[in-house]
Every structure is written in structure tokens, then in C-alpha cells.
Amino acid sequence: MIRYIIRRLLWAVVLFISVTLATYLIFYIIPVDPARLAAGKAASPHDVQVVAHRLYLDKPIWQQYLHFLDQLVLHLNLGYSYANRQDVGTTVMNAAPITASLVLGAVVIWMAIAVPVGVYSALRPRSAGDRVAMTGVLTGISVHPVWLGLIASYILGFKLNLFPIQGYCAFTGAAPGETCGGPVDWFYHLIVPWTVFAVLYAAFYVRMIRSTVLDTLNEDYVRTARAKGAPEHRVIVQHVLRNAMLPVVTMLGMDVALALGGAVLLEQVFGLPGLGYVALHSLFQFDYPITLGVVVFASILVIVFNLIVDLLYAVVDPRIRLA
Amino acid sequence: MPLLDVRDLKTSFKTDDGVVQAVDGLSFSVEKGKTLAIVGESGCGKSVTCLSVMGLNPRQNTVTSGSAVFKDRDLLTLPQDEMRKVRGNEISMIFQDPMTSLNPVHTIGRQLIEAVQLHENVPKRAARSRALEMVKAVGIPRADTRLDDYPHQFSGGMRQRVMIAMSLINNPYLLIADEPTTALDVTTQAQILNLMNELQRDFGSAIILITHDLGVVAETADEVLVMYAAKAIEQGDYSSIFYRPRHPYTWGLLNSLPRLAQGAELKPIPGSPPSLLRPPPGCRFHLRCAFAFDRCRTEVPPLLPSPDRSDHLDACHLDEPAKQLGAEEVVDRMKVASV
Numbered sequence: 001m002i003r004y005i006i007r008r009l010l011w012a013v014v015l016f017i018s019v020t021l022a023t024y025l026i027f028y029i030i031p032v033d034p035a036r037l038a039a040g041k042a043a044s045p046h047d048v049q050v051v052a053h054r055l056y057l058d059k060p061i062w063q064q065y066l067h068f069l070d071q072l073v074l075h076l077n078l079g080y081s082y083a084n085r086q087d088v089g090t091t092v093m094n095a096a097p098i099t100a101s102l103v104l105g106a107v108v109i110w111m112a113i114a115v116p117v118g119v120y121s122a123l124r125p126r127s128a129g130d131r132v133a134m135t136g137v138l139t140g141i142s143v144h145p146v147w148l149g150l151i152a153s154y155i156l157g158f159k160l161n162l163f164p165i166q167g168y169c170a171f172t173g174a175a176p177g178e179t180c181g182g183p184v185d186w187f188y189h190l191i192v193p194w195t196v197f198a199v200l201y202a203a204f205y206v207r208m209i210r211s212t213v214l215d216t217l218n219e220d221y222v223r224t225a226r227a228k229g230a231p232e233h234r235v236i237v238q239h240v241l242r243n244a245m246l247p248v249v250t251m252l253g254m255d256v257a258l259a260l261g262g263a264v265l266l267e268q269v270f271g272l273p274g275l276g277y278v279a280l281h282s283l284f285q286f287d288y289p290i291t292l293g294v295v296v297f298a299s300i301l302v303i304v305f306n307l308i309v310d311l312l313y314a315v316v317d318p319r320i321r322l323a
Numbered sequence: 324m325p326l327l328d329v330r331d332l333k334t335s336f337k338t339d340d341g342v343v344q345a346v347d348g349l350s351f352s353v354e355k356g357k358t359l360a361i362v363g364e365s366g367c368g369k370s371v372t373c374l375s376v377m378g379l380n381p382r383q384n385t386v387t388s389g390s391a392v393f394k395d396r397d398l399l400t401l402p403q404d405e406m407r408k409v410r411g412n413e414i415s416m417i418f419q420d421p422m423t424s425l426n427p428v429h430t431i432g433r434q435l436i437e438a439v440q441l442h443e444n445v446p447k448r449a450a451r452s453r454a455l456e457m458v459k460a461v462g463i464p465r466a467d468t469r470l471d472d473y474p475h476q477f478s479g480g481m482r483q484r485v486m487i488a489m490s491l492i493n494n495p496y497l498l499i500a501d502e503p504t505t506a507l508d509v510t511t512q513a514q515i516l517n518l519m520n521e522l523q524r525d526f527g528s529a530i531i532l533i534t535h536d537l538g539v540v541a542e543t544a545d546e547v548l549v550m551y552a553a554k555a556i557e558q559g560d561y562s563s564i565f566y567r568p569r570h571p572y573t574w575g576l577l578n579s580l581p582r583l584a585q586g587a588e589l590k591p592i593p594g595s596p597p598s599l600l601r602p603p604p605g606c607r608f609h610l611r612c613a614f615a616f617d618r619c620r621t622e623v624p625p626l627l628p629s630p631d632r633s634d635h636l637d638a639c640h641l642d643e644p645a646k647q648l649g650a651e652e653v654v655d656r657m658k659v660a661s662v
Contacts, residue, residue, distance in 0.1 A: 220423040226379055227418075228438050228489070229411035231404075238437075239426050246428075318473040319427055 001314070008310060012303050019299040020072070024065050027292045038082050078296065079289040081282075088293035091278060096297065098168050099274030102267065103259045105190055106197035107252070113202045118209025119236070125214065133206060140203025149196045149269035156192055163192045166271030193270045197263065201255065209248055216244040246317055253309030260305075261298030325352035326496055326529050327376070327414075332389035332399075334368075334375045343599045345371040347553040348389075350626075353497065353546075358523065358530040360544035360561075362537065362576070364596050368553040369533045373499045375399070377416055378406045394496070412442040415490035419502040421482035425474035431458075431485050432470030438489050457488035460525075461518060480511035484518065491522055498523075499531045504539060516542050537580055541565065549573050552597055552607040555626060559635030566654055569629060569637040569646045571612045574653045606640065614641055614649070 035052035036043070043051070052058050056067050071077045078088035121130040157165035169185035170178065180189070216222065217240060225239045226232075264276030271277075275294050282290035314320045334346040346368045353359045361369045374380050376391045376398055391398040393414065398406065410416075418424050426434060435454035436447060445453075451470070458466040461484040474482060483503060490498055500519065504512035520543060523530055532543055540547060540561070547565075548558040549572065557570040568574055575592035594611040597603050603610055609619040618640045629635040630643065639646065 220418060220420055221426040223379065223418065224424045224486070224489075225426070227377065227410055227416045229407045229409070229441050230437070231407060238429075242428055243426070317428060318430075319475045 004314065005311065008307050012307055015303050016300065017069075019303070020069065020296055021065060023292055023295045023299070024068055025061075027288045027295075040082075072296065078293040081287050081290050083282075083285050083287045083290075088289045091290060092275070092293045092297050095273055095275045095278040095294075097171075098272050099260055099263060099267070099276065101168075101171065101186070101190060102193055102197060102263055102272055102274060103256060105194040106201065106259075107256060109194050110198035110202040110205060111252070113198065114205035114209055117202075118206045119213055119241070121206065121210040122213035122217065123236070130210075133210075137203045137207050140199045140206075143199065145196060145200055146265050146269055148199060149193070149266050152192050152196050153269065164189050166269070168272045168274075190272075193266055193272060196269075197259075197266050205248065205251075208251065209244070212244040212247055213240060216240045219243070246313070249316065250309055250313055253305055253312065257302045257305030257309075260301050326355045326393065327353040327531075328390075328392045329372075329376065330390045330392075332372060332375060332387070332391065334371055334380065334385065334387045336380075337384040337386075338600075341600050344553055344602070345599060346375060349548075349550075349555050350389075351546075351548050351555070351558060353529045353531060355496070355529055356523070356527050357545040358532055358543050359546045359548060360532045360534060360540040361548045361550060362534060362540055363550035364535060366596055366599070367550045368599075369550055370501050372550075373416065373501060373531060373533060377410060377414065377499065378403075379410075379416070408442065411438055411490075411495075412493045413495050414497045414499065415493070415495040416499040416501065417483075417486045417490045417503055420506045421479050421486055422506065424486055425482060427474055430471050430473055431477070435470070435485075435489055435492060438492050442493055453492060454488075457492045458485070460491075460522065461485070461488045462514075463488075480507055480514065483507060483511075483515055487515070487518065487522070491526055491528065494526055495528055497529045497531065499533070501533045502535070503532070505534070505536070512539070519543065537576055549576070552602060553599055554607060554638065555636075556608065556639070557635075557637040558626075559629075559632065563629075563632055563635040567629075567631075567635070567650050568653060569635070569650060570639045571614050571641070571649065572608050573637075574649050575611075577653050577657060580657070606638070614645065616640070 035048050035055060035057045038055060039048045039051040056064050059067070071079070076089060078092065080086065081088060081091065117133050117136075121133045124130055153165050156163045167180070167189055169180040169182070169189045171183055171186040173181040222235060222239050225235045230239075261275065263274065264280055266272075267274045267277040268280060275298065279291055279294040282288070282294070329352065330350050332346055332349040333344070336343045336345060349368075349372055351359065361372065363369050371380065375387050378398065378401070380387065387399055389399065393409070396405075398409065401409070425431065429437075432451065432454055435457065436450040439445060439450040439453050440447075443450075454470060455466055458470060463469055463481060463484055469477075474485075477485065483506075487503075498519075503519070504515050507515065516539065519530065519532075522528075530543070532539070534540060544561045546559070547561055549556055549564070549570065551572050557564065557568065557573050564573065565577070568577060572592070578590045579592060581589060592611055597607055597610065605621045606612070606615070606619040606624050609615040612619065622640070624638040624640045626636045626638040629637065637646075641649070
């Protein structure tokens with residue numbers, strides 16, 4: 001087990017280098033003259049040269065990349081925004097909790113819907129309830145999140161005035177200059193985004209859970225459990241779900257990792273300044289350090305989550321433990 | 324007073340292609356401490372018979388009729404929660420494929436303990452020591468550490484032993500074993516059968532053994548029930564069936580046993596079993612029977628006792644002399660060929 005963890009950690013390092021290298025190449029090498037962008041519109045050619053030197057842009061590419069890695073790993077410094085000179089790390093870390101709030105809240109909602117509905121559908125296949133659920137799934141997958149978000153925002157927020165149209169409130173209380181804060185405001189502002197976000201994922205997961213549970217119900221060991229005299233609820237929870245949820249757990253880990261990397265569409269629709277929103281706007285402004293910062297952060301998240309999910313799988317499935 | 328008395332058991336399944344009559348009027352009984360072997364080809368209804376008795380058929384689209392009286396109660400009419408108290412406790416069942424019959428994410432200790440605690444309110448420690456006893460009794464070495472192992476850490480034969488331990492842990496009156504050795508190699512098969520015989524002596528349970536292998540029947544059975552296409556076509560005492568068989572299908576089964584003698588060819592029964600969706604008219608075996616005549620094609624032969632032994636029944640239109648002759652030929656052939 002320890003050897004497995006060490007191997008995975010080494011692999012995570014390899015992944016990290018590959019991702020950061022690819023990202024670095026995309027954002028610093030390919031665009032034309034990043035030094036000019038950094039120096040700003042009003043800069044003279046001499047200023048641009050100074051900036052280029054400062055940013056190591058006159059060095060060979062490999063040296064630039066090593067410097068970037070060195071800054072990132074040893075000093076945790078992702079550079080400074082071209083637009084407002086703010087430390088990228090700070091910007092990213094301010095945006096991250098917002099995305100985390102959105103995603104994790106949505107996860108709770110979509111799992112709370114998907115598990116019961118998925119299990120029910122699998123236990124009563126082709127029943128009326130199952131057919132309704134599958135229609136719901138089709139709708140959920142087909143509806144575009146942006147459209148749904150806009151409609152929800154318009155109807156629930158603007159027309160019916162039940163929920164805020166957009167905006168984020170910090171959980172810990174109003175920051176100076178903010179108009180709202182505290183847990184209640186936080187919840188109130190996120191409930192509609194959560195639900196819209198959850199729709200698509202709930203649809204996928206209902207279908208997935210229905211499928212894995214249906215398969216597991218046919219397994220021999222489920223028949224053994226019934227033959228032992230186990231009551232049906234025990235058979236479902238201890239024997240069926242305990243096995244059927246294994247692939248769901250893996251998928252969930254990956255989906256959460258990807259979503260945390262930047263739920264761009266819904267953050268834009270609901271005006272939540274999370275990672276996706278920040279990255280999107282940085283692109284509009286050609287503010288590459290920010291973009292790169294978000295990408296690096298998101299990549300690290302995905303790599304870390306991947307590792308956690310793999311380890312978790314080894315914990316819950318004893319057949320993998322000794323791999 | 325038999326332990327289990329089944330009368331006119333019928334089970335049918337509604338499928339998209341029509342109704343399949345999987346069991347068509349079976350009647351048999353099992354005595355305390357004895358072994359009944361139910362023999363037949365794949366698909367003849369042997370497993371469904373036992374699943375019906377245990378109430379383990381899928382509830383939707385299944386119709387079961389008849390009676391299965393076990394200790395003064397008809398299992399087929401028992402409410403679900405009563406039946407659950409019987410399963411795993413008074414009547415246990417083990418299945419064919421040990422590789423997939425155990426939950427892969429629970430230790431075998433936990434699954435054995437579950438079997439105990441489902442039926443008795445005992446603390447975990449007591450249940451665990453019962454589990455340990457049983458695991459030792461079925462011959463698994465280093466039982467104490469093995470209890471905390473997972474099913475994938477056991478071989479097929481070991482897993483089947485665990486299944487046997489699990490089925491006997493509550494000392495049931497009746498153990499139903501559905502082809503327990505079919506998925507195992509021959510040496511392991513012999514070990515498992517010996518184990519079952521031993522445990523039957525020690526625990527005094529009755530056994531219903533489902534198999535398609537007459538060799539297995541020869542080793543274990545007191546009574547035999549031969550099924551074909553959802554019906555019973557011969558049943559009786561083991562020696563009666565083996566030394567004075569009366570039905571052409573039974574003759575065919577006995578003839579098809581591989582011979583160790585040199586030059587002996589395999590003599591299978593030609594053809595294959597009929598579809599249970601649209602069974603043939605008359606005797607269901609007539610299309611493959613070397614002795615079929617006109618009556619066989621139109622009239623279903625009733626299951627009737629033999630003139631010598633009233634407990635030996637067969638469903639065949641052949642007259643007495645023909646049956647005697649057929650029996651003699653088969654038995655002679657078996658004697659000649661035996662080493």
C-alpha cells in the first residue's frame with residue numbers, strides 16, 4: 001500500500017511538470033511579445049525592453065520555464081497581474097472559495113437527488129416512476145446550463161423576486177465595501193446557482209446509479225444475501241449499494257475535481273467571481289499571469305483529487321488494496 | 324412425517340415471448356437426515372423448483388401454485404417476513420458458482436457473522452466464535468486469521484466451503500445445494516461431497532442436491548427425482564432408480580455416463596431439450612426417445628407407481644415387459660463397462 005502511494009505521488013509530480021510546462025508554453029511562448037502586454041499600452045520601446053528583462057523574457061525558453069517553476073514551487077509565487085499588478089496567488093486564493101462553495105453545495109444537492117432516484121428506478125424498472133425519472137434525466141442532460149441559469153435568474157430573481165439575481169456573499173461576513181455577508185446571505189445567493197449546477201450532474205448520476213444498481217442486483221452474492229434471510233433494506237444497502245457505488249465514487253471524485261477547476265458558465269451567469277469567472281475575464285484582458293495562475297491551480301486540484309480518489313478506491317474496494 | 328412435502332408445484336414466468344412453465348406439477352418429499360437428488364439437463368426446472376420452495380424467484384411476472392409443507396407450514400403461502408425467518412435458518416441454500424456467490428467487499432468473517440445475527444440475537448463475539456467453529460469444520464486451515472480475509476483471497480473450492488459453512492451455521496433442518504460442485508474441478512468436487520456427507524452425519528440435516536451429474540448422485544443420494552422439461556419423469560429410492568430404471572430418459576442418462584473401459588464410446592441422448600415456451604404435445608421426451616410410439620405423441624403419460632415398489636414412480640407409456648427389458652440392458656451395459 002505504501003509503495004502504491006509513493007508510486008502515485010511520483011507520478012503526480014510528473015503530471016504536474018507536464019501540465020505546467022504545456023501551460024507555460026501556451027501562455028508565454030506562443031503569444032506575440034508578452035513583454036509589450038506587460039509593459040502596458042503607454043510604454044516606450046525602452047520600457048518594454050526593461051520589462052522583458054525583468055520578466056526573464058529575454059532568456060532562453062528552458063531557462064524561463066525553470067525560473068517559473070522555481071518561483072512557483074519554492075516561493076509559491078505565480079507572478080503579478082498585468083492589469084492591476086496584484087499578486088496572482090492572492091487573486092486565485094480569493095476566487096477559489098467561491099468556486100468551492102458553488103461546486104460543493106451543488107454536489108450535495110445532486111447526490112441527494114441522484115442516489116434515491118437512481119436506486120428507486122433500478123428497483124422498479126419500467127414502472128411509472130422510473131419512466132418519469134428517465135424523462136427527467138433526458139431533460140436534465142439536454143437543457144443547457146446557461147439557458148437554465150438565465151431563465152432561473154430571470155424568473156426567480158427578476159420577475160418573482162424570490163432570490164437574488166446574481167452576486168456572491170462571503171460566508172464569513174461582509175468584507176469592507178461589500179453589501180452583504182454572513183451564512184444566511186451566502187446560502188440565499190447560492191441556492192439557485194446550486195440547483196441549476198446540480199441539474200445536469202444529477203441527470204448523469206441518476207442514470208449511472210440506476211445502471212450500476214441494476215447490474216449489481218443480478219449478482220450472485222445478492223441472491224446469497226436473500227437466501228440467508230436478510231431483509232430487503234439490508235440487502236439493498238449492505239450488499240447492493242456497497243458494491244454499486246464504487247464506480248460512482250470514482251466518477252464523483254473526477255467530476256468534482258474538474259468542476260472545481262472552473263465552473264465558468266454558471267459563474268458568469270450568476271456573477272460569482274470564482275476561478276472560472278476570473279480566468280474568463282483575464283482572457284478578455286489578455287492578463288496571462290492570472291489565466292496561467294488559474295490553470296496551474298486547477299491542474300494541481302485535478303492531480304490531487306485524482307490521487308485521493310485512487311487511494312479512496314483502494315480503501316473501499318478490498319480487491320484493489322494489494323495492487 | 325416428511326420434513327418437506329411438496330405437492331403439485333407449478334411455477335411459470337411471464338416473458339415478452341409468452342408464458343414459460345418452468346415447473347409443471349412436481350410432487351416429492353424429503354425425510355429428515357436424508358438426501359434427495361434432483362437430476363436433469365440444464366433448463367429442466369431443477370433450480371427453479373428449489374428457488375420456488377425458498378421463495379427466491381423474482382416477484383414480478385412469476386406465478387407459483389401448489390404446496391410446499393415444511394414442518395406444518397406451507398412455505399408458498401407464508402408472508403415475506405415469516406419466510407425470511409426460515410431462509411438461512413431452518414432451510415439454507417447454496418448455489419452453483421462459488422466465485423461470485425460471496426460479497427467481494429466484506430470479509431468472510433463478516434458475512435458469516437451476518438448469517439448468525441440475522442436470526443439470533445447474539446453479541447458479535449459469540450457469532451464470531453460460531454463462525455470460527457464452522458470455518459474449521461469445513462476444513463479451512465488457519466481459520467482464525469482467514470476470517471478476516473476477503474473472498475478474492477480464497478480459491479474456488481475454499482469459497483464453496485465457506486458457502487457451506489455459511490449455510491450450516493444456524494444448523495438448518497434442510498440444506499438445498501444447487502449444483503454445488505459443477506464449477507469445481509473433479510478432485511475438489513470429491514472433497515466437497517465428502518464434506519457434505521460428513522456434515523450431514525454430524526448435523527443431521529436433510530439435503531436436496533441438484534445436479535446433472537449421475538456420478539454425484541451415486542455418491543450421495545438416498546432418493547432420486549429425475550426431471551425433464553419441467554416435469555418429473557421418474558422418482559424413487561436410489562437403488563431402485565439405478566438398478567431398475569424404468570424410463571427411457573433415465574436409461575439414456577445412465578448410458579451416457581462415460582465408461583473407463585477401453586474402446587467405449589460416449590452414448591449421448593440425441594437432440595436437445597424442448598423449449599418450455601411451446602412444449603411438444605404428449606410426452607415431452609418423445610422426440611428424442613428411441614422407444615416412442617403413437618400414444619407418446621398425443622397423450623401425456625401420468626406419473627404412476629411401479630408394480631414392484633409403490634414408491635418408485637415413472638411417467639412412460641411403455642408396457643411393463645418393455646420397461647424391464649430396457650432396465651436390464653442398461654444395467655448389464657453398466658456392469659460390463661465397469662472396471
